[in-house]
Amino acid sequence: MLAKLSVTLLLVASMAISPAATAEQEPSVELPSELARVLRDYEEAWEGRDASALAALFANDGFVLPNGRPPVRGRDAIREHYADSGGPLALRALAFATEGSVGYIIGGFARKESEPDIGKFTLTLRKEVDGRWLIVSDMDSPNRRPSSSN
Numbered sequence: 001m002l003a004k005l006s007v008t009l010l011l012v013a014s015m016a017i018s019p020a021a022t023a024e025q026e027p028s029v030e031l032p033s034e035l036a037r038v039l040r041d042y043e044e045a046w047e048g049r050d051a052s053a054l055a056a057l058f059a060n061d062g063f064v065l066p067n068g069r070p071p072v073r074g075r076d077a078i079r080e081h082y083a084d085s086g087g088p089l090a091l092r093a094l095a096f097a098t099e100g101s102v103g104y105i106i107g108g109f110a111r112k113e114s115e116p117d118i119g120k121f122t123l124t125l126r127k128e129v130d131g132r133w134l135i136v137s138d139m140d141s142p143n144r145r146p147s148s149s150n
Contacts, residue, residue, distance in 0.1 A: 025116055026108065028092045035098070035105060038123065038133055039091040049086030055079035058135045059126055065139035088112060091121070101127040109140065119143050 031039070038057065045053035055078040058064075064072040064081055072081040090113040095106040103125040108117035121140035125133045 026094045029095060031093050031096055031105065034131070034133055035093075035096060035103070035125070038125065038135065039093065039105070039107070043089050043091055046086045046089045049084070051079045051082040051085065054082045058138070059128075062135050063137040065137060067141045090115070092117075094120075098125070098127070103127070103133065117143060 030036075041057055042054065044050075045057065055075045058075055058078050060075055061073070062075065062078065064078050066072065066081070072078055088111040090110045091107055092109070092113075093105050093107045097103060105123045105125065106120070107123075108120050110117050119140055119142045121138065123135050124137040126136045127133050
């Protein structure tokens with residue numbers, strides 16, 4: 001199942017991402033309402049510093065894949081990971097696709113909607129039996145490399 005999911009996502013990703021990226025910042029794409037809800041709910045929970053609400057956006061077996069740290073798995077661990085985290089956040093989609101009950105969103109993030117992206121993210125999604133899309137994995141990274149002190 002996992003191998004099938006990986007192959008499906010790679011195939012869908014190769015079809016959905018346009019090579020016409022000439023600008024410094026990729027243009028946003030409009031998401032269907034059920035996927036846009038994931039980003040808006042994430043922003044609201046992050047801005048509200050609500051680790052429980054953030055964790056509720058994830059599948060029970062979901063992952064956070066933090067930059068420079070080991071994976072965090074499961075809602076309880078995700079809630080603990082996000083404790084004391086949050087602040088201003090604006091998410092935007094660069095690409096997305098769904099196939100049956102799996103999907104993804106590739107995007108950029110900033111502190112405010114009108115500001116340039118300071119990082120990028122990928123969300124892998126799964127549609128639950130109730131029709132709600134939940135996050136299976138969340139990986140993000142800054143657009144700038146950390147400064148090294150030698």
